[in-house]
Structures are given as structure tokens and as C-alpha cells.
Amino acid sequence: MTWSGVFPAVTTKxxxxxxxxxxxxxxxxxxxxxxxxxxxxxxxxxxxxASLSQKERDEVLDLSVATVAGRVPLLSGLAATSTADATFMAKNAQQRGLKGLMTFPSLAYKTDRRETVAWYKAVAAASDLPIMIYNNPIAYKVDVDVETLEHLRDVDTITCIKEETGDTRRVTDLINAFGDRYTLFCGIDDLIVESLSLGVTGWVSGMTNAWPKECVEIFNAARAGHYEAIRPLYQLMTPAFHLDTDVKLVQYIKLAENIVYGAPAGVRPPRLELEGEELARVSAVIRKTVDDLAAYRAKAG
Structure with missing residues (x-):
């Protein structure tokens, strides 16, 4: 596993x-x-x-393993309410040929530090797969912070942190505390250039589903320090990247995929497809991005 580059969080079609x-x-x-x-x-x-049955999750995993066929590292998200379910999912992913796990905190309730440490240690002990900790305290109310990670320092398979606090200062705090012990990924589309300037090596991206070429271009240029050159493209994409931070990011990103290349936009209840003013507003952002990109490419020759 090479923990660097753009790793899209793939929507389920x-x-x-x-x-x-x-x-x-x-x-x-x-x-x-x-x-x-x-x-x-x-x-x-x-x-x-969390909206899929285990049978459906297995179908997604098996189809993905067969399609990827080892060409790039393939990780599975691991989202569960109980430790028993989480450890089963870790073992299941390894048996099905996945190469790593992006592990959420328990979805059951807001765990304290001791419980959070126990949760991640249990998942790590269930398989040999390397683990990316999904740290999104805004959505899941659990912050895997510096002190929590200190308790996990000796767990060898916990290797990467998806940093999604929304506070770029956390990147520097983690590097100061741990050096290169943990690899850091940015988990927010509209903070990727800022995060790369501070030392992250990877990006878990939502809008890459719609615009993979442009997202890879932004990442590679910023990682190489070409900030001035890539700034116009990043600024152009940022209104669409903002959609990645909304509670309805699943609907918004699937709509972007539908508009950009015709992928199905359907979602699983309790999520519902967009309608009315919200549909018009989000569609306008996406369509403007499409038009602006065409003008940008034409100008660049």
C-alpha cells in the first residue's frame, strides 16, 4: 500500500x-x-x-475487486454500530481481496477516548489490512485527536489518518506530534491545496467522482509546489468542491456525476433525490463548473 495521491470515495451506483x-x-x-x-x-x-445490506456490500466489494484487478490499491469503508459487526467487516474485507480499510468511529453513539481507542484496536486486531482512520468529528461527533492517536501509536496496521476536522491547523499539530508515524490525507475537497501546502500526502475526494482529470491535475501540481500555476483551476472548481461539505453531499456528488457523464443519480432512502429550488441551485453550480472548465481548457489551448 502506497499512501499517497488521489483516492476517490466512490459512490455506489x-x-x-x-x-x-x-x-x-x-x-x-x-x-x-x-x-x-x-x-x-x-x-x-x-x-x-450504512444504507446497504451486508449482501449488497459484498456485491459492491466483489464487483470492485474484480474490476480493479490489482491496478490500484482498493480500500473499503468500514462503518458499523457494534464492535462485533466491525470486526466481522474487517475480516470479510480481507477475505474478499481488499487492500485496506477506511474505518469510521462507531456509529452507535459518541464514544469517549477510551472507547474510541478500544474500537480501533479491535478493528485492527481483526485483520492484517492497513487502516485509514476516518476522522470527521463534525459528522460523527468523535474526534480522533492527538491524544487519542498517541494511544494508537503502537498499533502497526493503523497507518493513515483522513483528516476532516475542517481545521488545517490539525495537519501541523499531527506532524509536530508524530512526525511521519501516520500518513495524512485531506478529506475535504475545498481544503486540498491548503492541506498539501502543510504536508498531507493524499486526498480522499468526493468530486473526483465527477471530475477525476481535474482533481488529479490539481493534486499533482500542488504537491509539486506549483501553487500559482494551479490556482486558477482550483478557484474555478471550488464552488463545486463546496458541495462536498454539505450534509447532502451524496445527492450533490451523484447529481454532478449524472450531469458530467451520465451516471445514475439515484440514492437509497432515507436519502431522497433533489427537487425544486435545491435541485435548481445545485445543478446551476455544477453546470457553471462544466462551462467554466470548457472555457478554461479552450484558453489553455
């Missing part, structure tokens, strides 16, 4: 009747790989993990 759309999922994976992403994460929150 659904048919009009709500069932898993294998053909659309395989096509989307091929499109991402063709545009030089460094890895893939299936069944993230964007993949509606």
Missing part, C-alpha cells in the same frame, strides 16, 4: 428501482482508473454504506 447497478459501478471505476487516480475507496459514507 443504483438503478431506478434502488438495486445495485453493477454495470454503472464498473464503468465509473474504469473511468477513475483511466484518469490516473492513485487508489479507490468503495463503501465510504459517499457510497451509502
Amino acid at each position: 443504483l438503478k431506478a428501482d434502488g438495486s445495485f447497478d453493477q454495470q454503472a459501478m464498473a464503468s465509473s471505476i474504469e473511468r477513475l482508473i483511466a484518469n490516473d487516480v492513485s487508489g479507490l475507496i468503495v463503501l465510504p459514507m459517499l457510497g451509502e454504506n
